[in-house]
Amino acid sequence: MNPSVLVVEDDRALCELLTWNLSAEGYQVRSTSDGEEALLMVQEQMPDAIILDWMIEHVPGIEVCRQLRKDKDTAQIPILMLTARGEEEDRIRGLKTGADDYVTKPFSPRELLARIEALLRRARPSLAGNVLQWGDIELDATSHRVRRSGEALHLGPTEFRLLRYFMERPNRVVSRQQILDGVWGMDSDIDERTVDVHIRRLRKAINRDGDTDPIRTVRAAGYAMDVT
Amino acid sequence: MNPSVLVVEDDRALCELLTWNLSAEGYQVRSTSDGEEALLMVQEQMPDAIILDWMIEHVPGIEVCRQLRKDKDTAQIPILMLTARGEEEDRIRGLKTGADDYVTKPFSPRELLARIEALLRRARPSLAGNVLQWGDIELDATSHRVRRSGEALHLGPTEFRLLRYFMERPNRVVSRQQILDGVWGMDSDIDERTVDVHIRRLRKAINRDGDTDPIRTVRAAGYAMDVT
DNA sequence: CGAGTTATGTCACTTTCCTGTCATAGAAGT
DNA sequence: ACTTCTATGACAGGAAAGTGACATAACTCG
Structure with a gap:
């Protein structure tokens, strides 16, 4: 309409x-x-x-x-x-x-x-409330668009959900299992290590040139998205 | 306000x-x-x-x-x-x-x-977030971050759990066996001496230059975390 | 419908960092 | 001085995370 x-x-x-x-x-x-x-x-x-x-x-x-x-x-x-x-x-x-x-x-x-x-x-x-913003990263949930420093980024569907998951929980450390539950769904029987791979893909997608990586790895615990 | x-x-x-x-x-x-x-x-x-x-x-x-x-x-x-x-x-x-x-x-x-x-x-x-504070040391359980005087500290997973263990029990002396149970888990068959080593690592990590050491050694009994 | 593209989960391999132990030195109590 | 307990440095083995490749699944577009 x-x-x-x-x-x-x-x-x-x-x-x-x-x-x-x-x-x-x-x-x-x-x-x-x-x-x-x-x-x-x-x-x-x-x-x-x-x-x-x-x-x-x-x-x-x-x-x-x-x-x-x-x-x-x-x-x-x-x-x-x-x-x-x-x-x-x-x-x-x-x-x-x-x-x-x-x-x-x-x-x-x-x-x-x-x-x-x-x-x-x-x-x-x-x-x-569909626009999430974190530093220079903007994520529009309705249009499924992500930008960093105004520049459009291309994310796959899973990477998008993953990023949104993090942006909804700033500064919080989440375990791989929590991520699987939140991003893939409770009933997925996916290897936890797969999360690593998608984290890597997400990082690659959002960190153009020398940008600081907003995703922090917490050994033995999971990942978190930070304000820096 | x-x-x-x-x-x-x-x-x-x-x-x-x-x-x-x-x-x-x-x-x-x-x-x-x-x-x-x-x-x-x-x-x-x-x-x-x-x-x-x-x-x-x-x-x-x-x-x-x-x-x-x-x-x-x-x-x-x-x-x-x-x-x-x-x-x-x-x-x-x-x-x-x-x-x-x-x-x-x-x-x-x-x-x-x-x-x-x-x-x-x-x-x-x-x-x-879940913030524990002891003097100038802050430990945020949800973001898994530790600061002293505002400066971020880097702790390994075990050191983090160990510090949290102490901060949850201020001024209380705990034996090595209690520490092993609380930090490693009840069923760990780890040498008690190992606790010493981790205490040392924790001290090294949280005591930047001339800071006072918040961990007190209690001979023949264990350790405790103090305000000084 | 079919070719080509994109996305996804897994694996093998590498790299980084952590950890438990030991040997030795040091401190405290007797 | 002697015993007992603790501090420290070193180290090897291992666990956890990073990375590139690949086969397959899902999707697009003619």
């Missing part, structure tokens, strides 16, 4: 521009020029993100924002506010009130799209 | 925004715009977390980070760095230097708060 965006903007031309661009990117777009109506529309169907002009009719954007943040159900919706150039004061108040990002008018649609995308990316996994 | 946060940020408006938001969440906030002053403030009173802008006056953020990591007292403080959009290069170097997380500007206070919270959650329990 494509993410839905609610546009709250009273400049007709701008509103259409936004709608058109967002639609082209595959978003489901609804729009209104009125703050109060915006609140109703949110009630009716919760959008994944809101683009909110700060200067709109009837209810100023800041008030809309405040209302949304007040309600537990809508408090999580990312809000991108549109402000006029130079209204530093507004921007700060906006962020204080709970906006997640701002774009100053005039802006390029491309930039706005990038921001919206960033907001959604940010919002989605943060709800599930 | 509420957690304390140190904000190092030279953009006045942003600094106030952060302070305001963090205070509203119940954090104790101190702030400065200067890297050197930040280091002094940390000396003076250790914060539970630091928010550090990467581009600040006098001392760049990366240097502050490096300094903090160098000192063992401050090395554990979680650092959240603020970088400008697109400074991918900086972000990576930051993480390599020891920052724990990053947020790109502009950002939403909500996101930042969430991150800070996550950092604090993460930092606290990592220190609170």
